């Protein structure tokens with residue numbers, strides 16, 4: 001009997017031990033599984049992030065490609081047209097001075113005739129009245145003057161179109177930023193519709209080393225957006241629409257360009273999406289959503305910074321800080 005009790009005791013002990021070791025193994029396995037699950041989750045998380053980054057990069061590259069293609073084909077077209085017009089307008093402009101001299105000579109000659117022969121026969125008198133010689137005498141010079149002014153204006157526009165596209169300048173240049181802004185404003189002139197006032201507070205800027213055509217593109221995109229925001233405004237239509245451009249030299253290394261409009265402003269919830277490629281709030285066909293993303297890339301390439309501040313229904317301000325000398329690698 002005692003022997004039996006002893007055996008049962010031993011077996012119970014063994015069973016207990018076996019149970020404990022089993023529990024421990026189950027515990028260990030559970031921990032291992034938990035670790036495996038965690039590391040799996042982490043890897044999935046990492047992969048998702050990698051994929052998101054790749055998607056973002058792809059979107060940016062796609063946007064860049066489209067925009068580069070758009071800019072370069074547009075630039076080539078603009079430069080081509082500007083070149084064509086340039087030849088002919090120079091021809092007109094150059095000849096106007098000559099025409100002016102000739103007509104002045106002819107009018108002087110007619111006057112001289114009138115003085116020398118104060119009593120012309122009736123045929124001549126009739127013709128003088130018919131053509132209203134007095135009026136021609138007064139009007140012709142001012143007519144030629146306005147033609148000259150018109151031709152001069154076309155020359156300026158053509159010049160700014162050529163400067164704007166600046167396809168001939170593929171390299172980095174020391175550039176007068178104010179000239180770039182002025183050229184861009186001239187090109188956008190038709191969009192101001194005399195409803196928008198442009199105020200320029202230009203500081204004393206040094207020449208800035210950059211790719212000029214690219215920087216003109218930055219001004220073009222920001223100014224076009226400002227014009228859109230001012231013209232699309234539903235509220236405060238009686239408010240004076242303004243674009244204020246500020247430039248200043250911060251120190252020996254950096255300059256600052258600020259472009260502010262008192263248009264519709266930007267809702268806070270979309271503020272951090274503005275520079276994303278293809279982000280637009282404009283109707284289909286009007287905006288591609290590439291303008292600001294391209295500005296961002298150009299400024300970044302020049303080792304500068306672009307930021308935006310805005311107050312809804314009040315104002316939007318884009319600030320660009322640029323190094324005076326850029327080392328692009």
Ligand SMILES: Nc1ncnc2c1ncn2[C@@H]1O[C@H](COP(=O)(O)OP(=O)(O)OP(=O)(O)O)[C@@H](O)[C@H]1O
Nearest residue numbers: 225226229265280281282287288289290291292316
């Ligand atoms: N000055 C501004 N005032 C208000 N909203 C602005 C201003 N500038 C940009 N935005 C907002 O930022 C969005 C993105 O601008 P972005 O220039 O990148 O694209 P877009 O103007 O819509 O199209 P596009 O490619 O033709 O320029 C605009 O759709 C607009 O909602």
Ligand SMILES: [Mg+2]
Nearest residue numbers: 221225291292
């Ligand atoms: Mg735009």
